[in-house]
Amino acid sequence: MELVIKTLHGLEDCLADEIEELGGEKIKKLRRAVSCEGNLAFVYKANYNLRTALRILLPIHSFLAKNERELYDQIKSFDWSTHLELRQTFAIDNAITRDASIANSQFASLKMKDAIVDYFREKTGKRPSVNKDNPDLLLNLHGYKDQYTISIDSSGRTLNQRGYRKEGGHHAPLNEVLAAGLLKISEWNASIPLIDPMCGSGTIAIEAAMLGKGIPAQILRNDFGFMNWSNFNAILWNRVKMESTAKRGRTRINISASDIDNQNIKLVKGSTKILNLGQGFDIMKYDFLKLPPESKKGMIISNPPYGERIGGDGMVEFYGRIGDKLKKDFDGWDAWFLSSNFEALRAIRLRPSKKEILFNGPLECQFCKYEMYAGTEDLATT
Numbered sequence: 001m002e003l004v005i006k007t008l009h010g011l012e013d014c015l016a017d018e019i020e021e022l023g024g025e026k027i028k029k030l031r032r033a034v035s036c037e038g039n040l041a042f043v044y045k046a047n048y049n050l051r052t053a054l055r056i057l058l059p060i061h062s063f064l065a066k067n068e069r070e071l072y073d074q075i076k077s078f079d080w081s082t083h084l085e086l087r088q089t090f091a092i093d094n095a096i097t098r099d100a101s102i103a104n105s106q107f108a109s110l111k112m113k114d115a116i117v118d119y120f121r122e123k124t125g126k127r128p129s130v131n132k133d134n135p136d137l138l139l140n141l142h143g144y145k146d147q148y149t150i151s152i153d154s155s156g157r158t159l160n161q162r163g164y165r166k167e168g169g170h171h172a173p174l175n176e177v178l179a180a181g182l183l184k185i186s187e188w189n190a191s192i193p194l195i196d197p198m199c200g201s202g203t204i205a206i207e208a209a210m211l212g213k214g215i216p217a218q219i220l221r222n223d224f225g226f227m228n229w230s231n232f233n234a235i236l237w238n239r240v241k242m243e244s245t246a247k248r249g250r251t252r253i254n255i256s257a258s259d260i261d262n263q264n265i266k267l268v269k270g271s272t273k274i275l276n277l278g279q280g281f282d283i284m285k286y287d288f289l290k291l292p293p294e295s296k297k298g299m300i301i302s303n304p305p306y307g308e309r310i311g312g313d314g315m316v317e318f319y320g321r322i323g324d325k326l327k328k329d330f331d332g333w334d335a336w337f338l339s340s341n342f343e344a345l346r347a348i349r350l351r352p353s354k355k356e357i358l359f360n361g362p363l364e365c366q367f368c369k370y371e372m373y374a375g376t377e378d379l380a381t382t
């Protein structure tokens with residue numbers, strides 16, 4: 001089967017590497033997606049394990065349509081009976097049209113629904129129902145410059161929803177897929193001590209613990225789109241889960257998550273309990289600027305306030321103090337910060353040795369690496 005696996009901007013390389021490790025074939029990087037080939041077991045395995053994937057799509061119909069009539073006709077002439085039975089429900093999620101003659105994605109999605117319903121009605125006199133919450137078949141429409149692809153969504157809910165967060169948690173949590181991507185870009189592995197000193201709900205540290213210990217990304221989840229398909233193979237699914245969790249090693253981790261706000265500490269504790277993360281994961285309430293100096297070497301990966309949703313004014317001064325803290329107390333460490341506040345990042349006054357452009361929701365961010373070593377140059381003095 002051909003698969004198109006969606007991800008966030010800038011994480012295409014990370015996702016392609018993950019797919020290769022998992023055994024996907026004919027891997028091709030696309031824009032915010034990676035395509036590959038794999039069998040049904042691979043579809044299950046990819047949904048269960050991939051950390052930087054948002055949804056896994058199976059394209060079934062591609063066509064050209066210059067207007068709504070052509071879109072409707074193309075969809076209605078497709079043989080829907082091979083994918084959907086009358087007694088089954090369907091839904092269309094996340095329709096996107098870009099630079100297409102039909103600019104309104106919602107309208108295109110509505111036309112698609114009408115065409116599918118009319119296909120069945122004309123053939124049988126009856127129509128399948130739409131069920132937006134838990135459809136048997138979740139469909140995806142993607143249009144670019146009048147070229148459309150309809151895919152079956154094998155994931156259902158997006159894969160960033162791992163299940164370790166409680167409702168109503170942090171007000172600016174990082175997308176889990178983005179956090180996993182930060183870890184891959186930084187080339188962190190379980191042998192490196194890791195600190196997130198402004199951890200909020202702890203997404204980066206929790207994703208690191210799961211990665212380090214080889215815990216499948218969806219260990220807590222038991223609802224995927226493919227489970228509603230008529231060909232769902234429970235024996236194969238259980239085998240995929242068993243094989244994936246068997247790889248879960250006894251790797252030791254050395255991860256610290258701290259935050260100035262006690263509420264956030266409670267959130268992190270709640271999530272680590274749900275995941276049963278156990279030893280090697282320290283959670284502390286601390287002001288980063290007062291964190292004791294570190295003797296061992298390691299890595300900081302953090303997502304400080306940007307001054308958008310939290311932090312407000314004073315970010316330039318705050319980042320300046322973060323820079324001072326790094327130079328004073330983290331000799332030998334690598335520090336990575338993700339922020340959309342570029343002026344504040346410059347106030348760290350260290351030259352980044354690497355910089356990646358990523359998006360946190362709609363916010364363009366820089367993910368910058370600072371390497372601290374004795375004699376690290378303070379840009380303020382150069």
Ligand SMILES: C[S@@+](CC[C@H](N)C(=O)[O-])C[C@H]1O[C@@H](n2cnc3c(N)ncnc32)[C@H](O)[C@@H]1O
Pocket residue numbers: 170172173174175197198199200201202203204258259260261264286287288289303304305306310
């Ligand atoms: C953008 S949020 C981090 C969100 C986090 N990545 C997540 O996934 O939930 C920034 C966090 O920095 C924390 N913070 C702000 N100033 C701090 C300080 N001086 N020391 C420690 N934490 C601080 C805030 O409480 C907030 O939770």
